[in-house]
Amino acid sequence: MNSLKIKEIIKIKKENQYVKTIFFKYDENIKPGQFFMIWIPNVDEIPMSVSYIKRNIAAITFRDVGDATNKLFNFKIGDKIGIRGPYGNGFKLNREKIIFIGGGTGIATLAPAIENAYKKKFNIKIIIGFKNKNELFFDKRFGKLINNLYISTNDGSIGYHGNVTDLAKEIIKDEDCLIITCGPEIMMKKLFELFNTYQFQASLERYMKCAVGICGQCCVGHGLRVCLEGPVFDATMLKNIKDFGKYKRNESGNIKYF
C-alpha cells in the first residue's frame, strides 16, 4: 500500500523563468522514470516524475502550466504537499550504450536515469530540445557529467537551430544503442518512426486519477495502464499502442486527437 504522506518542502530551485524544482525528504526506494501523485491541498492532485533521486532526498521539476503547477510554483520552503507513490515501472537501462532524447519538461523525467547510467559508466549521449534559450534547464546538470550533450532550440538562440528530431537525425548513426526518450508525444512518435530498428523506450503521459491501475482512465493500446504497466513502454509494446502519437482521452474519457 502507498498511503499518502505529507512532505515539507526543504529546498526550491528556480531552473528558469517557467520551471522550478522542489525538494523534499524521502528515503525509500525510487526507480528512475517513476512518478508521484502530488497533492496540493485545496487545488488538485497531479502526476509528476521524480527528477532527483538522492540518498534521503527526492524532487520534482515542473513547468507552471495551470492551477496546480502555478500553486506549486508559488510555494515557499516549509510549505506542505502530499505525495503517494512512487508509481509506474521506470526505465530499464539494459544497454551500455544509451542515447537520451528529451523535449521540454520531459527532460526532468530523464534526469535520474541519465545520472544512473553515468554512475554505471555507460556510454551515453544526451540530446535535449527547447523553444529558445530562456527555456533551457538541466543543461549545466548534464554538462557536468558528460561532453556528449547536444542542445537544440526552435529559434536557434542557442545550440542547433531546429527541432530535436532533426538534431537527433544528424547525431545518431550508431545502430547498436538504446534510445530513451521523454517529451511531447508527437516528438517521441517521430523519433520512433525515424529509429524503428533501434532499441527504444518512451515515457508516456495520460490523464491520471487513481494511479494504481483500477480506474481505467489512463489506458492505452490493448488495455495497458500507463500508471501501472507504464509510463515507460519499449518498442515492442509501442508498436501495439495505436493511440501513441495519435490521441489521448480527456478526464471524461472522450478521445482527443493531438
Next chain:
Amino acid sequence: MVFGGNLIDISAKIGSIKIKNPTILASGIMDQDAESIKRVFENGAGSIVTKSIGLKPKKGYLNPTFVELEHGILNAMGLPNPGINDFKQEIVKIKKYGIPVIGSIFGSTSKEFIDLALKMQKFGVDALELNMSCPHAKGYGLEIGSDPDLVYNIISNLKNTVKIPIFVKISSNLTDIIKLAKAIEDSKADGIVAINSIKAMKIDLTIRKPILSNKIGGYSGKAIKPIGIRCVYEISENVEIPIIGVGGITNGKDAIEYIMAGASAVQIGTGMYYRGIDIFNKICIEIKDWMENNNYKKLSDLIGVAHI
C-alpha cells in the same frame, strides 16, 4: 480422460443471462474503453459491467479522487464518462469481440434512464445495470436509489420500454434495504446488484482536511465484505429475483461466501488492486478447488445454502 477439476461446473445464470463463470467485472473498474474490457475478459471474467454512462460527457470530480487506506480504498471519481453517444463505438467493439456485456447507466429522471437504456439496447448490450447507488454523485445514484417509490416508477417505465434484462444496483447506505429490494422486485426488474461502495471520508491529520476533493467518497475493498454479505443475505430472505453480490471480494472463498448468502454471481472491483488483472482466473481456480475439497460439482447448488 477427464480429471476431477473438469467435472466441476462453475457456470452461472442470472435470470436469462448465462455466463461461463460467476465472476463479473464491477462497474467503474478498467471499463472505460473496449480494449481494456477485452483485456479483463481475457483474464477470466465471465462478463463485464461498463463504467456508468450518462447522457453527456462528464469530467467527474477534480483530483484527489482516490485514497489508498489500510483496509480498503476510498474514491470519489464523480461518475466521469464520455457520454452515451461516444460510448457507442466501445460497445460496438465489445460486441464484435463477442464479450457478454452489461451496460451500466445513471440518470436523474425516468426519461433520462429511458433515453440511455434505449441507446444501450440498440448498441447491443446483453443487459442493463441501473446505478441507483453511487454514494457521492449529486442528483444521481444513491439520491435516487434511497426512494423506493421513485425507484419503482423508473424501473416500471423502463420495463415497459426495453426488452433486455434490467439489473438494479443498490447501496448499503439505507435504513431499510428490504423495502427497496421489494419495490425493485415489484417493478419486475430482473435482478438486484448489491452493494455499491459505502459513504466514507478520510481526513489528513497534518493538513487537517478531508483528502478527497469531494470530501465524501465511497469505501470499497476488503473492509466492506461483511456489509455486502449481510445485504445479500437480507435481500435473499425477502425476494425471489436473482442477486449479484459485490463488495470486498478478493478470493474464491469470498465469492463462495456471497453465493452461500444468496448471490447467483459476483462482481469484483477493488480486488484487482490487491491481486492484479488476472484476479478473475485466480478466483475461478480457487472456487473450483474449494468445491472439489467439499464435494460440490455444481456452483448453483451453493446458492443461498446459508439460509437453510
